[in-house]
Amino acid sequence: MESAELSELNRLKMHHGEHIILRLTYISRYNTDNPKGEVTRILAQAQQNNERNGITGALVFNHNYFLQSIEGARPVINELLRKLVKDDRHHALQVIECREVELRHWSKWSMKYLIPSDENKGLALKFSTGTQFNPYLMNTNQIMMLIETLSDLQEQEAARAATKKKPWFSIG
Numbered sequence: 001m002e003s004a005e006l007s008e009l010n011r012l013k014m015h016h017g018e019h020i021i022l023r024l025t026y027i028s029r030y031n032t033d034n035p036k037g038e039v040t041r042i043l044a045q046a047q048q049n050n051e052r053n054g055i056t057g058a059l060v061f062n063h064n065y066f067l068q069s070i071e072g073a074r075p076v077i078n079e080l081l082r083k084l085v086k087d088d089r090h091h092a093l094q095v096i097e098c099r100e101v102e103l104r105h106w107s108k109w110s111m112k113y114l115i116p117s118d119e120n121k122g123l124a125l126k127f128s129t130g131t132q133f134n135p136y137l138m139n140t141n142q143i144m145m146l147i148e149t150l151s152d153l154q155e156q157e158a159a160r161a162a163t164k165k166k167p168w169f170s171i172g
Helices: 001-015 038-053 074-088 121-127 140-164
Strands: 021-031 056-061 067-075 090-101 112-114
Touching: 021 074, 021 140, 038 056, 038 067, 056 140, 067 074, 067 140, 074 090, 090 140, 121 140
Parallel strands: 056 112
Antiparallel strands: 021 067, 021 090, 056 067
């Protein structure tokens, strides 16, 4: 592409706000009428679409609720939000936070799936109110701290797993 064409393309992107990065965090309820395996399909589809569209994010799912934080160019996030609102695989979508960010927090992943497990379910309750995990009862700080903590734990687990796979000897 010629320099003038690149300059025009960059100008058009600036005109549509594509240089502005948004972080959108929302919660929703899983539609229990979905067929088995739907969450796996949703995640795979989201990972492909998000990578293609320059969206990064983290998704927390516990069989009843979705918590998702996504980042990308403002027009792309706005379009994705329109699609999410119409998606009948979940309902009662509530935007928790939408703001411009200087740097992506989830830059390593097109979509990271964070699963509350038996080992870390206490964390979900730590950041919630009451004895049952219900993100609708959590404030923005609690939701963001939960996503952060689950993300950190998953990274630590991945690092430990990578360390265990290393051979006991070194060549080289």
